[in-house]
Amino acid sequence: MATIYDVARTSGVSPKTVSRVINGDQAVKKATRDKVETAISALGYVPSTAARAMRSNKSGxxxxxxxxxxxxxxxxxxxxxxxxxxxxxxxxxxxxxxxxxxxxxxxxxxxxxxxxxxxxxxxxxxxxxxxxxxxxxxxxxxxxxxxxxxxxxxxxxxxxxxxxPDDYRGQFNLVKALIAKGHRRIAYLTLSPRLEATIHRKKGYQDALAQAGIAQAPELLIPADLDIPDHDAEEQLLWDALDRLLSLPDVPTAICFGNDRMAMRAYGILRSRGVSLPDDVSVAGYDNHKMITQTLYPTLMSAELPYxxxxxxxxxxxxxxxxxxxxxxxxxxxxSGPVTPGNSVRDIPTSITKISSIGRTTK
Amino acid sequence: MATIYDVARTSGVSPKTVSRVINGDQAVKKATRDKVETAISALGYVPSTAARAMRSNKSGxxxxxxxxxxxxxxxxxxxxxxxxxxxxxxxxxxxxxxxxxxxxxxxxxxxxxxxxxxxxxxxxxxxxxxxxxxxxxxxxxxxxxxxxxxxxxxxxxxxxxxxxPDDYRGQFNLVKALIAKGHRRIAYLTLSPRLEATIHRKKGYQDALAQAGIAQAPELLIPADLDIPDHDAEEQLLWDALDRLLSLPDVPTAICFGNDRMAMRAYGILRSRGVSLPDDVSVAGYDNHKMITQTLYPTLMSAELPYxxxxxxxxxxxxxxxxxxxxxxxxxxxxSGPVTPGNSVRDIPTSITKISSIGRTTK
DNA sequence: ACTCATTATGACATCGGTGTCATGATATCG
DNA sequence: CGATATCATGACACCGATGTCATAATGAGT
Incomplete structure (x- = not known):
């Protein structure tokens, strides 16, 4: 591999001048520069980062x-x-x-x-x-x-x-968006409660409800996933949690899931029980894993995990x-990331929006 | 960042001796080595690859x-x-x-x-x-x-x-495996014919048939995918190709697809037409993309693309x-990679295996 | 104790760039 | 035209590690 000395010799100048040319340093006479550049391309010279790193004490x-x-x-x-x-x-x-x-x-x-x-x-x-x-x-x-x-x-x-990631704000905004769509009875099936994400998101969920003046309903907040991969146990946990929600006298109108994948699995379970999405129950995920949110039918509302x-x-x-x-x-x-829309959440007309809809076309 | 000179000074030896210690070179007196090693950990010395690369002319x-x-x-x-x-x-x-x-x-x-x-x-x-x-x-x-x-x-x-990848052998062995399971009328819906993979796999498919004495049936060999992503066009192509196969007077008993993803899409199309897998028709993919082959029901037979x-x-x-x-x-x-088994292909008892099954239990 | 063979260690140069400083070549101006 | 400023270039040292060679310290054998 050619070195700066080879270039210097070939072009009949000193190595320092070659250095000046390759770095665009100071003034170098046009004729000299041309000679050097010709030699550089003739020899296929490429400066060595190792030598530069040594001299400059910076590796880049x-x-x-x-x-x-x-x-x-x-x-x-x-x-x-x-x-x-x-x-x-x-x-x-x-x-x-x-x-x-x-x-x-x-x-x-x-x-x-x-x-x-x-x-x-x-x-x-x-x-x-x-x-x-x-x-x-x-x-x-x-x-x-x-x-x-x-x-x-x-x-x-x-x-x-x-x-x-701002897990608190992500879940907070997601729940707030659900509330804006008229939901007031909102369940949250979380990932493993041992995860950092779960701790913060849970707080976001609770604060969003509190801010809207909605009372906490402990029966709607259920951990439904594990932090170790175990397909069968996960499936059972999720099935059980959904079963508990659907058996409530007052079934929630919307369910948030710990992540999009959980929501995807829930689609299957809910449908197998004859629950129609989003008419019977609205669903939201987390992550905005596009491969899931945009592929599912209906598309899944989620919160962007801004990786x-x-x-x-x-x-x-x-x-x-x-x-x-x-x-x-x-x-x-x-x-933090935005709430990403999806058709998995339906609008629930509230009394107020009903009144306003008299005078306007609801979109 | 500490250098070899710092270590030398601290331990009261020459840089060269430090070099010997870190490289385990030649004989260094135990006492000296200990002094040097103490200095190295005290200073947190780590040799510089840049300097080594320069000296040895090898970057590693x-x-x-x-x-x-x-x-x-x-x-x-x-x-x-x-x-x-x-x-x-x-x-x-x-x-x-x-x-x-x-x-x-x-x-x-x-x-x-x-x-x-x-x-x-x-x-x-x-x-x-x-x-x-x-x-x-x-x-x-x-x-x-x-x-x-x-x-x-x-x-x-x-x-x-x-x-x-040995696309020829992969497809050859896959078709051979289908033949071994008793299939003789085997269709192949290929990826875009412009792909290298398709060219070689097609030949593997044809040679496997020829080797088994099965005549080529041009109506069973259909390009059914594009080399540019276009979801709608792909879907139409695949649907049309499957439609042509299913409309034949002599429907194939097995269909090979250009890759696992095509096979996955075919599962949906075939089922929507009331075709039962693998009873009515057997299916094989390519790639052994485990996320697909092991998730589908029935699990998909494939050929490993040994990436x-x-x-x-x-x-x-x-x-x-x-x-x-x-x-x-x-x-x-x-x-080349192995044929990976799956339940998407059924055994077709041939006359010969029928005879042999009289005397034995078929597995 | 004295040679000779090891063993242990160090001085020095080198790898390929570039900062510093010096010097040579041009240009500018009175 | 000569003095001075400016431009163009080069000599030299250095960054950190290590191969080469030389030398110093140690040990063995008589």
């Missing part, structure tokens, strides 16, 4: 640790939104920065992380993003203080900068930390 | 160009097996080699490839793997002769080493090229 590398590559498509069937979307957001945001992204995949084994971090340190990455597959707390081995670290979709108790945005924000934050341009902000940073 | 890096990261989950709904599986195979195989994998994503834009290759050359990658999303011919910008290149799931006309294996073979080939241990072999290398 950013590390990414994830399990999304090795686990993603396999798990699509039995989990939430693929964390690969976060990786996509990171890639996209990093592209513009000129840094090179070094991706390391854990293969799902957390104990491989120290090894991966070590490799990153050997490459002198300027920063590091750790991506978790769902909103949770993590405990990462410490990285050298010089290496900036940002957590995406997770956080720790050491105050490491983190970017998280791409989380990746982008995490990248921006990291780049700011690297450039020293980070403006003070609260940690963790919460990213 | 391998590049990977793909569109799988940015496009994968989005497209799962409307295409074949995700090429991310190839990336997974590559990652797994590369891990063991000690090389670091540099992943570059095209974002689906081929015109970004030269830029990515340039970045890889700046990093002095020792080799490069290009992964295509489906079996096809590609035209890559030339890389410097020193950089080894392997094509995965694609090939060119310059004799670049390539690893491809992970293609990734592994491509990696092995590249590493051999890098180490100079490549044994001569035909190019492209074809990787």
């Amino acid at each position: 590398l950013v590390g990414l640790i994830t399990g999304a590559i090795s686990l993603s498509p396999n798990r699509t069937e039995n989990s939430g939104l693929p964390d690969l979307f976060i990786v996509q957001g990171i890639q996209k945001a990093m592209e513009a920065s000129g840094k090179t992204l070094l991706i390391a995949d854990t293969g799902g084994k957390m104990d491989r992380v120290p090894q991966l971090i070590r490799t990153f340190e050997e490459h002198r990455v300027e920063g590091l993003i750790y991506v978790a597959d769902h909103h949770r707390k993590v405990e990462l081995p410490s990285v050298s203080a010089a290496t900036k670290l940002v957590l995406a979709n997770c956080y720790d108790d050491r105050g490491t900068p983190a970017v998280l 791409a945005a989380i990746g982008i924000r995490a990248t921006e934050m990291l780049l700011d930390m690297i450039n020293g341009t980070l403006t003070a902000q609260t940690n963790p940073m919460l990213v | 890096l391998v590049g990977l160009i793909t569109g799988a990261i940015s496009l994968s989950p989005n497209r799962t709904e409307n295409s074949g097996l995700p090429d991310l599986f190839i990336v997974q195979g590559i990652q797994k195989a590369m891990e063991a080699s000690g090389k670091t994998l540099l992943i570059a994503d095209t974002g689906g834009k081929m015109d970004r490839v030269p830029q990515l290759i340039r970045t890889f050359e700046e990093h002095r990658v020792e080799g490069l793997i290009y992964v295509a999303d489906h079996h096809r011919k590609v035209e890559l910008p030339s890389v410097s002769a020193a950089t080894k290149l392997v094509l995965a799931n694609c090939y060119d006309d310059r004799g670049t080493p390539a690893v491809l 992970a294996a293609i990734g592994i073979r491509a990696t092995e080939m590249l590493l051999d090229m890098i180490n100079g241990t490549l044994t001569a072999q035909t190019n492209p290398m074809l990787v």
Whole structure:
């Protein structure tokens, strides 16, 4: 592989002048520049990042640790939104920065992380993003203080900068949207109550009801999923929870589910019991996993879990930390997504809207 | 970040001795080694790959160009097996080699490839793997002769080493398996005839029939998919093709489809016409996209498209090229996968098996 | 104790760029 | 035309690790 010295020799100038040409530095006489550029393309010269990194003490590398590559498509069937979307957001945001992204995949084994971090340190990455597959707390081995670290979709108790989905606002806005459509008796079949997401979303659900002056109904709030994959148990839990709701004297008009996949399974169960969607009961999911929300009939109302945005924000934050341009902000940073509409929720005319509909055409 | 000089100073030895300790070189007195190791952990010293790469003229890096990261989950709904599986195979195989994998994503834009290759050359990658999303011919910008290149799931006309799925054998074995189950009238609804895969699989289908002494029936071989995504047109094509088969005076007992997704769509169409699977007609797919084959009822018989294996073979080939241990072999290398069983194909007792069943219990 | 063979360690140069400073070549102006 | 400012270029050192060679420390054998 040709070096800057080869180019210098071929074009009859000093290496430093070649360096000036490739970097567009200072003034170089046109004739000289041409000679050098000719030599560069003749030799197919490409500068070495290793040498540059040594001299400048800057690698231009950013590390990414994830399990999304090795686990993603396999798990699509039995989990939430693929964390690969976060990786996509990171890639996209990093592209513009000129840094090179070094991706390391854990293969799902957390104990491989120290090894991966070590490799990153050997490459002198300027920063590091750790991506978790769902909103949770993590405990990462410490990285050298010089290496900036940002957590995406997770956080720790050491105050490491983190970017998280705003589960509270997501569920809050979703329930608020249901209330706006006239629903007042709204059930919520949650994911495992041990999940961070569930804790925050539950609060969002409760606050949205409270804000609308709707009393809490404990019988409408049921955990109906596990945090470990067990197809049969999941199916039973969901069936049981739906059965309890449908057996109530006052059946809810709308049911929120922990995620889109749960809602999808519920479609099947509800239909097998002769419940018509959305006429008999309205349904909402969470995640806005388009493969589900847009494929189901009727299309599923949901709340966007903004994975791409989380990746982008995490990248921006990291780049700011690297450039020293980070403006003070609260940690963790919460990213919220919109409520995504769907035909799985029907409008319930309330007395007020009924009155107003006398004078106007209801849309 | 601490350097080898810092460690040397702290432990009172020369940098060269520190180098010996971290590399386990030659003999170093136990006492010295201990001093050095203490200093290393005290300082949190990690050797710099950049410096090593410069000195040794070996980067330890391998590049990977793909569109799988940015496009994968989005497209799962409307295409074949995700090429991310190839990336997974590559990652797994590369891990063991000690090389670091540099992943570059095209974002689906081929015109970004030269830029990515340039970045890889700046990093002095020792080799490069290009992964295509489906079996096809590609035209890559030339890389410097020193950089080894392997094509995965694609090939060119310059004799670049390539690893491809053995579409011929896959379809051949699948049809052979159908024949072994007693089918003799076997239809094949192919993907777009413009695809490489279709060309080879068609030949496999024809040869398997010929080998069993079954005459070709042109009316049973119908292209029924497009190579551009168009949901409505695809649906119409498939419906029409199935309609033609079912209207024949001699309806086929088994239908092979271009891939599992086509077969899945066919399940719906066939059932809507009152055709029972597999009693009225047997069905086979291609790809063994487990999310489909194992989820459908009845489970779908298929032929494995060995993406992970293609990734592994491509990696092995590249590493051999890098180490100079490549044994001569035909190019492209074809990787074949097994027929994967499913309940979508029924056994048809032939006269011969009928006779044999008199004396034995049929399994 | 003294040679000779190991063993243990260090000095130095090198890999490929680029910052610093110096110097040579042009241009500008009185 | 000569002095000075500006432009163009090069010499040299350095970033961090390590191969080469030299030298110092240790041990073995007589």
